[in-house]
Amino acid sequence: MDVLVLSRLQFALTTVFHFFFVPVSVGLAFSVAVMQTLYFVKKQDIYKDMARFWGKIFILSFSVGVVTGIIQEFQFGMNWSEYSRFVGDIFGAPLAIEALLAFFIESTFIGLWLFGWNKFSKGVHLVIIWLVAIGSTLSAFWILAANSFMQHPGGYSIENGQAILNDFSYILTNSHLWLQFPHMWFGALLTAGSLIAGLSAIKIMRQKDSAFFKKSFSFSLVLVLIGGLLATIFGHAQTQNILATQPMKFAVIEAQYEDSKDPASLAIIVWVDEDAKERIWAIEIPSMLSFMAYNKFSGDVQGINSIEQQLIEDNGQGSYIPPVLALFLSFRLMTAGALGFIALAILGFLLMKFKRLERSKWYLLIMGIAIVCPFMVNSAGWLITELGRYPWTVYGVFTIEQSVSQNATVGGVLFSLCSFFLIFIVLAIIFILLVRREWQKGPYHEQGHDEHAYLIDPYGEEAFIK
Amino acid sequence: MNLQIIWFILIAVLFIGFFFLEGFDFGVGIATRLITKDRSERNQLIGTIAPFWDGNEVWLLSAGGAIFAAFPHWYATMFSGYYIPLTIVLLALILRGVSFEFRMKMHSERARNLWDWFLFIGSLLPPFLLGVLFTSLVKGMPIDENMTMYAGFWDYISLYSVVGGVAVTLLCLLHGLNFISLRTNGIVRTRASELSNKLYYLLYAGLAIFVLLTIFNTDFYKDKTALMILLSVAIVIISTITHSCVIRRKEAFAFLFSGLSLCMVVVLLFSGLFPRVTVSSIDPSYSMDIYMASSSPYTLKLMTIVAFCILPFVLAYQGWSYYIFRKRVSKADRINNQ
Numbered sequence: 164m165d166v167l168v169l170s171r172l173q174f175a176l177t178t179v180f181h182f183f184f185v186p187v188s189v190g191l192a193f194s195v196a197v198m199q200t201l202y203f204v205k206k207q208d209i210y211k212d213m214a215r216f217w218g219k220i221f222i223l224s225f226s227v228g229v230v231t232g233i234i235q236e237f238q239f240g241m242n243w244s245e246y247s248r249f250v251g252d253i254f255g256a257p258l259a260i261e262a263l264l265a266f267f268i269e270s271t272f273i274g275l276w277l278f279g280w281n282k283f284s285k286g287v288h289l290v291i292i293w294l295v296a297i298g299s300t301l302s303a304f305w306i307l308a309a310n311s312f313m314q315h316p317g318g319y320s321i322e323n324g325q326a327i328l329n330d331f332s333y334i335l336t337n338s339h340l341w342l343q344f345p346h347m348w349f350g351a352l353l354t355a356g357s358l359i360a361g362l363s364a365i366k367i368m369r370q371k372d373s374a375f376f377k378k379s380f381s382f383s384l385v386l387v388l389i390g391g392l393l394a395t396i397f398g399h400a401q402t403q404n405i406l407a408t409q410p411m412k413f414a415v416i417e418a419q420y421e422d423s424k425d426p427a428s429l430a431i432i433v434w435v436d437e438d439a440k441e442r443i444w445a446i447e448i449p450s451m452l453s454f455m456a457y458n459k460f461s462g463d464v465q466g467i468n469s470i471e472q473q474l475i476e477d478n479g480q481g482s483y484i485p486p487v488l489a490l491f492l493s494f495r496l497m498t499a500g501a502l503g504f505i506a507l508a509i510l511g512f513l514l515m516k517f518k519r520l521e522r523s524k525w526y527l528l529i530m531g532i533a534i535v536c537p538f539m540v541n542s543a544g545w546l547i548t549e550l551g552r553y554p555w556t557v558y559g560v561f562t563i564e565q566s567v568s569q570n571a572t573v574g575g576v577l578f579s580l581c582s583f584f585l586i587f588i589v590l591a592i593i594f595i596l597l598v599r600r601e602w603q604k605g606p607y608h609e610q611g612h613d614e615h616a617y618l619i620d621p622y623g624e625e626a627f628i629k
Numbered sequence: 630m631n632l633q634i635i636w637f638i639l640i641a642v643l644f645i646g647f648f649f650l651e652g653f654d655f656g657v658g659i660a661t662r663l664i665t666k667d668r669s670e671r672n673q674l675i676g677t678i679a680p681f682w683d684g685n686e687v688w689l690l691s692a693g694g695a696i697f698a699a700f701p702h703w704y705a706t707m708f709s710g711y712y713i714p715l716t717i718v719l720l721a722l723i724l725r726g727v728s729f730e731f732r733m734k735m736h737s738e739r740a741r742n743l744w745d746w747f748l749f750i751g752s753l754l755p756p757f758l759l760g761v762l763f764t765s766l767v768k769g770m771p772i773d774e775n776m777t778m779y780a781g782f783w784d785y786i787s788l789y790s791v792v793g794g795v796a797v798t799l800l801c802l803l804h805g806l807n808f809i810s811l812r813t814n815g816i817v818r819t820r821a822s823e824l825s826n827k828l829y830y831l832l833y834a835g836l837a838i839f840v841l842l843t844i845f846n847t848d849f850y851k852d853k854t855a856l857m858i859l860l861s862v863a864i865v866i867i868s869t870i871t872h873s874c875v876i877r878r879k880e881a882f883a884f885l886f887s888g889l890s891l892c893m894v895v896v897l898l899f900s901g902l903f904p905r906v907t908v909s910s911i912d913p914s915y916s917m918d919i920y921m922a923s924s925s926p927y928t929l930k931l932m933t934i935v936a937f938c939i940l941p942f943v944l945a946y947q948g949w950s951y952y953i954f955r956k957r958v959s960k961a962d963r964i965n966n967q
Contacts, residue, residue, distance in 0.1 A: 223730060229683065230726035234719055236693050240708025241715055244777075247708075251701020252924040256932055259694035263939045266687040267947070274680035275950050282953060325701075327925045568709040569777045579716040586723055593727075597734050 167567050169576040170242045173583065177234045178549070179542050180587045184228035186541050189303055189348065190355025191221035192296040194386060196289075203289050209378055214292075215280075216606040217359060217379070220598055222277060227594050229270070234583070235306075236262070242576065246556050246566030253319055253328040254309050261305035268298030303351070304344055311340035313557050314548070315408045326560070339408065342401040343548075349394035350501075350544065354537040356386030357504055360511070361534035362602050364527040367520065372605045381515060384508045391505040398501070398544075399455070406456050406464065409558055411474070412551035414467045415485050416494040417452060418442060425463040427452035431495075437487050440468055481562075485553035493543035500540035507533065632929035633919040636699040637906075639936055641899040643695055647688035648801070648895055649888040650947075654678040654685055656805015658725065658752020659798070661745065664809075664820040669960050671745060676958040677812040679729060684947055686722070698932050700922040702776055703906040707762075710770060710778025714758045714785055721758075725751025756801040757794040761785060764793025767902050768846045769910035776917055778907075789846040796839045799832050800894065804887040807871070811880040814957045822875055825883070829872040836865060847908075849901035860897045864890055 195218045202210035236258065239247050247254075272294040279288055311334075318333025319326045328334075360383040363376040406413040414420075418433045420441050429451035434443045450460040467484055474483040507530065514520040520527075552558055556566045657678045665671045697704040708715060724747040732744035765785055772778045806828070809821035840861045844850045850857045867890045874883035902908070906922045909915035923929065 226727050226730045230723040233686075233690065233722055233726075236690050237708060237715055237719060240693075240697065240704045241712050242709070244705035244709035247697065247705040248701055248776075251697055251704060252928050255694065255698030255701055255704070255924065256928055256935075259691065259698040259932060260935055260939075262687060262691040262694040263936065263943065266690055267684065267939075267943045270687050271684035271943075271947050271950050274683060275953060278680045278954065322925075328928050328931075331927075331931050568705075568712075569775070570709055570779050571712065575712045575716075578713065582716065582720055586720060590723075590727060593731060597731070600734070600736075 166571045166573055166576055167564060169573065169580055170567050170571060171563065173242065173576060173580045174238065175549075176580065176587070177231065177238065177583055179545060180591075181228065181231040181235060182541055182545055183538055183591075184224045184231065185303070186347070186351035186354040186537070187224040187358060188221065188228045189299045190351035190353070190386070190390070191217060191224060191358075192292070192299045193352065194355050194359065194382075195221055196292045196296040198382070199289050199292050203285055209375060212375060212606045213379055213382070216375075216601075218276075219601050220358070220362075222273075223594060223597055223601070225273065227590050231587070231590070241579075242568055242571060243556070243566045244568040244570075246561065248325065249561055249566070250312075250326050250557055253312055253326055253334070256328070256331070257305045257309040257312075257334060261302055261309075265298050265302035265305060268294055269302060270298075272298065300348065303347060307344045307347060308334050308337070308340050310548070311337045311343055313555075314343075314552060315339040316557050316560055321560075326557070338404055339401075342397055342404055346394055346397035346401050347544075349390045349392075349397065350537075350541060352386045352390030353394055353501065353504060354390075354541060356383045356388075356390055356508075357530075357537045358534055359383035360387060360508075361531045362598075364530035366602075366605070368524055368527040368531070370521075372607060373521070375606050377520070380511070380520075384511045384515075387504055387508040388512075391501050391508065395498075395501050395505070398497075403456060403458075409552065410465055411467065411470045411483060411485070412490075412547070413456075414465060414470055415487050415490050415551060416547055417455075417464070418445075418487050418491040419452070419464060420467045420487075422466040422469055423452060423463045425453070426450040426461045427456070427464050429455060430491075433488075433491060435487055435491075437484075440484070478559075481554065483554060485551050490547055490551055493546045497540050497543040497547070500536045500543075504533070504536065632926060632933060633699075633923045634904075635933060636695070636923070636929060637899070637903060637919050639933075640692060640695050640699065641895060643688055643692035644899075645892045645895050647685070647692055648797075648891045649804075650685035650688055651682070652756070652801040652888065652891050653804040653808040653884070654682040655752045655756045655798075656801040656803065657809060658748050658805070659802050660805050660809060660821065660824075661752075662749045663802075664806075664817055664824055668741070668745075670817050673813055673815075673817055673958055673960045674809060675729065675732075675748070677809060680950065680954050682729065683726070684950065686726070695932070695936070699924055699929060700906055700919065701924060702917060702922040706772060706776050706778050706907055706917065706922075707766065710772070710780050711762055711785070714762055718755050718758050721751045721754040723751075724748075725755075753798065757798045760794035760797030761790045763797075763898050765790040767849070767898055767908060769908040769916075771911055772907055772909040772915050772917070773911060774915055776907075776915075776921075784910075787846075789842040792835065792839050792842055796832075796835045797891075797894065799828065799835055800887070800891045803828055803832060803871075804884070804891060807875065807880065807884040807887045810875075810878075811884045812957055813959070815960055817960075818957075822878065822880070822883075825875045826872070829868065829875065832868060833865075836868065840864075843897075843901075847901060849897075853901065856900060857897070860893060860900065864893045864897065867893060 195214050198210050198214040198217065202214060272291050276288065276291045276295055279291065283291065315337055317337065318330035319328055321327070359379055363380040363383060366376040367373055367380060402413065418430055418435050426449070428447040428449045430445040430447050433445040435441065436443055452464060453460050453462045456462060456464050467487070471483050475481070510526065511520070514523050514526060554562050554564070556563050657674055661671045661674050665674060728744045728748040728751060732741055732748060735741045735744060765787065768787070768789055770778050770780050770784055803825055806821045806825040810818050810825065867886055871883055871886035871890060874886060904918045905916045906919055907917045
């Protein structure tokens with residue numbers, strides 16, 4: 164095993180695991196803020212119960228998200244120190260701003276929100292949860308600003324082998340950012356929405372706290388629908404942007420080895436030979452790829468092989484093709500997942516309108532099982548974004564191979580990789596168990612019953628006084 | 630004053646914020662195994678930091694981010710050079726961070742105990758390892774002409790760095806104990822100040838050894854004799870003032886002064902290091918100074934504006950959150966309102 168492979172594995176592991184929790188937290192923070200706003204406006208207790216109950220799930224996700232996020236801040240320096248040297252002048256700024264502007268807001272106000280239910284007026288407490296939601300959104304914005312520079316660099320010059328920032332406004336107006344950020348943010352709404360929907364659906368099926376969970380369910384369908392539609396629209400725009408800025412990534416997610424005909428047809432399923440660099444067979448929809456690329460049913464796109472030739476001419480010999488089948492499938496998984504959820508949400512609305520929701524056990528069961536989907540969809544999205552940039556860390560400028568720490572050792576990275584892996588498994592299991600437990604208890608569980616119980620030690624003095 | 634110097638100071642300020650704030654919540658975490666007899670007392674202690682610890686930890690993330698933005702080479706050299714210690718710090722912070730939430734939600738006695746232990750270990754290791762990191766950094770690490778550090782176990786661990794680690798941990802623990810005295814009532818309040826009182830004698834010994842070793846292991850006292858003597862004396866004086874506050878039960882002052890002594894240690898290390906950011910043990914000319922390590926003037930200027938615009942607000946709302954949760958925590962208080 165070499166250090167580069169291990170470091171890449173670790174980066175994949177830590178970012179993907181972290182990103183299980185980020186969309187849930189971003190989406191739930193917003194959802195809870197909206198629930199609490201409804202409570203403030205409509206003054207119905209059910210909205211307060213909703214904010215409290217889904218707030219518990221939010222807190223669990225937030226705490227795992229926070230601790231796995233600390234790794235991200237450290238690992239650029241630890242594993243990718245040459246990258247940090249090269250791009251620190253540009254990349255460090257949004258990261259530091261993220262900490263100063265977003266992390267401080269989130270983490271301070273989440274304490275105030277969590278422990279402040281009885282300390283503040285309703286209005287102040289509402290402002291606090293909105294600040295948490297805004298903080299988490301800002302955090303997403305700044306980290307994506309940093310990532311967008313890596314995807315589509317600009318506003319810099321190279322001096323003494325280092326990238327130097329000339330124009331900060333480029334970082335903020337990067338076209339990649341303004342598609343990626345809304346795409347991700349609405350994706351977070353979809354994620355949170357489908358989590359609420361799935362957990363509520365099973366409860367409705369079992370007829371437990373039906374009123375509460377039906378309310379939650381209809382609320383979540385709105386999130387799923389809005390999130391799903393807008394994430395798809397921005398995703399579509401992002402794909403077209405990618406075609407212009409990272410043609411190889413576009414060609415790879417379509418497994419388009421040869422230059423296409425005009426109009427170009429879209430492959431639904433393919434089998435490819437990655438060594439021979441060719442498609443073996445494919446099921447295609449005529450003209451559809453042209454539509455994907457240009458919003459019209461004509462126009463051709465460049466294939467992997469000719470883009471590779473061009474890259475070799477520009478940058479010298481090397482490997483320039485990301486894993487084709489993996490990214491092709493990731494893209495299909497992501498798209499199918501999002502579209503599937505939109506369809507499920509529409510179906511859910513219809514079932515509610517015709518008052519057949521509770522009787523449609525099959526539908527409720529599908530929604531329950533579908534909880535896992537957004538997590539796969541989100542991971543697939545990141546895989547396309549990051550792995551699709553191969554072999555670059557900063558697209559067209561700096562490679563992964565150049566980025567890795569010179570002093571990294573196999574033993575060291577193996578140690579961190581294994582320990583992160585183990586700790587993530589533990590965190591994942593406990594997270595799932597705790598969400599399940601909160602969910603089983605439901606919203607009207609006697610408040611703090613079991614949390615209270617252990618405040619008195621059964622063997623302590625107090626236990627014998629009463 | 631140029632931008633590099635401003636940023637060197639700002640990073641010291643961020644670390645001061647980190648050690649002053651997270652310092653006491655590390656200390657409280659360590660104290661959960663020292664001055665409690667049962668879970669309700671542990672809950673009481675943790676109740677004093679539960680709303681704050683997360684916000685406090687952001688000071689570390691901000692310091693890290695600021696080093697990255699302002700001194701990329703410092704960030705790259707230090708974080709890659711201290712790979713293993715920082716991995717352990719990360720693991721400790723991960724376990725600690727989730728333990729606040731997990732420990733309350735566990736049903737079995739054994740699981741609760743386990744997460745209580747993680748909270749303790751997660752509070753103990755980071756201050757120790759960060760102390761080791763900073764002391765070994767100022768002592769000098771094997772950094773070559775390409776600014777790359779190739780360090781092994783015995784570069785991290787020396788008598789000096791271990792004493793440094795212990796001193797920082799002890800300072801955090803005392804700071805935490807003083808916070809507990811200030812923020813709780815009942816038996817733990819008394820126990821905290823009693824233990825704090827005793828530990829100050831240990832701290833005096835620790836600080837004396839630390840200062841002595843600093844004289845022999847670094848060039849601090851050769852180059853900046855007057856300043857270093859002044860700072861060392863200040864640390865000792867502040868510690869004795871704190872001690873007398875502890876004895877006289879001036880809890881608020883004890884807490885502020887123990888925080889101040891932590892700040893002074895950061896000031897001592899940073900001003901000894903200045904204008905360098907790393908010290909090479911291979912060849913002094915390989916040491917990196919703030920000008921070699923820094924970002925471009927454009928980025929530094931940008932970040933200066935950002936930092937000076939944001940930090941006052943951070944201080945204001947964090948201060949407000951401490952004001953909101955100013956009431957003493959009793960044993961019977963539920964630590965989670967949800």
